[in-house]
Amino acid sequence: MDLDTYRAELEASGLSESDLADDPMVQFEAWLEEARRVGVHEPEAMIISTVGAGAVPSSRHVLLRDLNGGFTFFTNYNSQKAKELAEHPDAALCFPWNILARQVRVVGRAERASAEVSDAYFATRPRNSQLGGWASAQSEVLASREELEASLAAAEERFAGREVPRPPNWGGFRIVPYEFEFWQARPFRLHDRFRYRLDDRGDWVIERLWP
Ligand SMILES: Cc1cc2nc3c(=O)[nH]c(=O)nc-3n(C[C@H](O)[C@H](O)[C@H](O)COP(=O)(O)O)c2cc1C
Numbered sequence: 001m002d003l004d005t006y007r008a009e010l011e012a013s014g015l016s017e018s019d020l021a022d023d024p025m026v027q028f029e030a031w032l033e034e035a036r037r038v039g040v041h042e043p044e045a046m047i048i049s050t051v052g053a054g055a056v057p058s059s060r061h062v063l064l065r066d067l068n069g070g071f072t073f074f075t076n077y078n079s080q081k082a083k084e085l086a087e088h089p090d091a092a093l094c095f096p097w098n099i100l101a102r103q104v105r106v107v108g109r110a111e112r113a114s115a116e117v118s119d120a121y122f123a124t125r126p127r128n129s130q131l132g133g134w135a136s137a138q139s140e141v142l143a144s145r146e147e148l149e150a151s152l153a154a155a156e157e158r159f160a161g162r163e164v165p166r167p168p169n170w171g172g173f174r175i176v177p178y179e180f181e182f183w184q185a186r187p188f189r190l191h192d193r194f195r196y197r198l199d200d201r202g203d204w205v206i207e208r209l210w211p
Pocket of ligand 1: 059081
């Protein structure tokens with residue numbers, strides 16, 4: 001079935017509370033698995049919004065690499081997003097599965113992944129990506145493309161003939177969620193929206209929201 005037909009079926013059938021898992025992580029995994037199965041391009045791409053100085057938000061894509069009680073991605077710890085997370089650990093994620101007329105929003109608190117987790121993931125990356133981790137001063141001003149290529153060449157020379165270790169300023173963040181919203185488009189903008197939030201006892205409460 002092509003994606004347009006699949007999307008039309010989802011819009012027609014909609015989302016009801018009885019469709020939802022009690023645990024939002026289980027629900028999220030089911031939707032992610034469905035997006036993979038039907039061939040959504042890069043379903044792991046998520047937009048992360050962070051808060052910077054003066055409460056100014058900023059958003060960009062990252063790739064979800066692991067789901068382990070949280071949403072793990074990897075980046076440069078000197079990047080804008082990483083500096084903002086260090087100052088303001090609350091972060092918002094958005095999975096833009098608009099090709100399926102779906103969207104998932106998550107709000108959570110960021111914590112750095114352990115060195116072991118970051119090392120293990122870094123070791124799985126292609127060598128050129130590993131060298132790129134050393135070569136890039138992510139989010140700093142770069143004078144020219146040539147400067148980037150020279151920096152990559154310097155990293156190649158430095159690690160010639162040996163394994164590339166993880167740069168100390170590169171690693172994971174895990175966003176530990178405290179709120180979710182699952183959104184399914186319906187005809188005439190009468191969409192289905194369900195929010196999961198944690199109550200005082202730490203149990204998930206599901207509420208339908210006006211579209
Ligand atoms: C689909 C997609 C996936 C991306 N995945 C990552 C990622 O996992 N980690 C990362 O550091 N940047 C990733 N990027 C690049 C970021 O969007 C961003 O340009 C970069 O991390 C610098 O962001 P910052 O200056 O706001 O910190 C991705 C971009 C796209 C479009």
